[in-house]
Amino acid sequence: xxxAAEKGVVLLDFWVSPFGQRCRIALAEKGVEYEYKxxxxxxxxxxxxxxxxxxxxxPVLIHHGKPICESLIIVxxxxxxxxxxxxxxxxxxxxxxxxxWADFVDKKVAECGTRLWxxxxxxxxxAKKDMIxxxxxxxxxxxxxxxxxxxxxFGFVDVALAPFTAWFYTYETCGKFSIENECPKLxxxxxxxxERKTVSESLHDPHKVYEYVGKLxxxxxxx
Amino acid sequence: MxxxxxxxxxxxxxxxxxIRARIALNLKGVGYEFLEEGLGTxxxxxxxxxxxxxxxPVLIHNGKPICESMIIVxxxxxxxxxAGPSILPSDPYDRAIARFWAVYIDDKWFPLLWKIxxxxxxxxxxxxxxxxxxxxxxLLEEAFEKCSKGKDFFGGKSxxxxxxxxxxxxxxxxxxxxMAGVKLLDKEKIPLLxxxxxxxxSADAVKELMPEVDKLIEHGKxxxxxxxxxxxx
Numbered sequence: 137x138x139x140a141a142e143k144g145v146v147l148l149d150f151w152v153s154p155f156g157q158r159c160r161i162a163l164a165e166k167g168v169e170y171e172y173k174x175x176x177x178x179x180x181x182x183x184x185x186x187x188x189x190x191x192x193x194x195p196v197l198i199h200h201g202k203p204i205c206e207s208l209i210i211v212x213x214x215x216x217x218x219x220x221x222x223x224x225x226x227x228x229x230x231x232x233x234x235x236x237w238a239d240f241v242d243k244k245v246a247e248c249g250t251r252l253w254x255x256x257x258x259x260x261x262x263a264k265k266d267m268i269x270x271x272x273x274x275x276x277x278x279x280x281x282x283x284x285x286x287x288x289x290f291g292f293v294d295v296a297l298a299p300f301t302a303w304f305y306t307y308e309t310c311g312k313f314s315i316e317n318e319c320p321k322l323x324x325x326x327x328x329x330x331e332r333k334t335v336s337e338s339l340h341d342p343h344k345v346y347e348y349v350g351k352l353x354x355x356x357x358x359x
Numbered sequence: 360m361x362x363x364x365x366x367x368x369x370x371x372x373x374x375x376x377x378i379r380a381r382i383a384l385n386l387k388g389v390g391y392e393f394l395e396e397g398l399g400t401x402x403x404x405x406x407x408x409x410x411x412x413x414x415x416p417v418l419i420h421n422g423k424p425i426c427e428s429m430i431i432v433x434x435x436x437x438x439x440x441x442a443g444p445s446i447l448p449s450d451p452y453d454r455a456i457a458r459f460w461a462v463y464i465d466d467k468w469f470p471l472l473w474k475i476x477x478x479x480x481x482x483x484x485x486x487x488x489x490x491x492x493x494x495x496x497x498l499l500e501e502a503f504e505k506c507s508k509g510k511d512f513f514g515g516k517s518x519x520x521x522x523x524x525x526x527x528x529x530x531x532x533x534x535x536x537x538m539a540g541v542k543l544l545d546k547e548k549i550p551l552l553x554x555x556x557x558x559x560x561s562a563d564a565v566k567e568l569m570p571e572v573d574k575l576i577e578h579g580k581x582x583x584x585x586x587x588x589x590x591x592x
Contacts, residue, residue, distance in 0.1 A: 212458065228434055229420070232425045
């Protein structure tokens, strides 16, 4: 196990994690071969605990035996080491904008999504309102572009948000709303992402995600 | 350079996030117009430039706004790359480490410090938060040893990304100590960081920006009062 981690690229991950999927998508976009290691989050491996002692979380990218943690930091690392097919624009202002919106996805989407499936009643209604607002803001940034990165570029913000498209079905079902109705341009973008091989091969079926959330609900005594 | 570029920074003297942007601009020797936002008020320009968060700091460069302190710092580093020392390291792995600690400081460590600042009275929560702040500083002490490689700063010879990310909070750490009657800066526990803090606060790019602790305490009490009033309404 230690020998494998010394060479090449290893990704410590968990199948349904949208944060792990960002890394898988980025590695695929750059055509980088790597070894995928599935972690059992209720029984974390000694390797994970050694490589991410501060947070003890996935994803962790291990390159030449050295760990990189935090999904967006991993994606930027991948971007800088394998600099062909850039995910970030070369103009500093455009780069700052891309970083801003990826950070916005990080701050807002997962937290709100969790409230949406975990809570009930008024709190859930509020989570639904918040989610629609978040998605509308993102849709505003997307505009009429094919991707957040532009007409031709599947970029940094696309990588940051694409994994959450597998959670749209869960959000819609729990919150009883339709993303297509509320944010048609974003829904269309999600469809285009799915048509991209790097994304479709990294994400799981939305129904599988919903099933997984169902198990989490039971575990937390929600329902 | 200041002649053909319009550079404004929206901020407040007390905000550690604003101090970050100002340190970065100082490191690059770049002139700018500082527009002070009052506590409890948000100018039209701020609301227009940062509609998503409506928060300072905002850097406005030739009319275009850049938001979020560490994104602003990276922007300054990239635009004025040749004008001063590099703020982020050049090696991709070192950059990942710098970004990791900046995120840790903001997402995990600062919320604990903030808890101490806005706490209503000396209670168990404050004592617990203080313990966690100290534990965080001990982690950062280890990080300093690895990153500095025996030199003055996390960034090596000159002030870098982690120095800016952590150092901006130094005044507030001292303020929290006095406000809550807790000891957070212990030479026995964090000897390297204590030495670093002195060098950081006296660095040319930093020294005039660090607010007086007594003024921060006054400001902290005002913020605390407003938050507690809002909570009871």
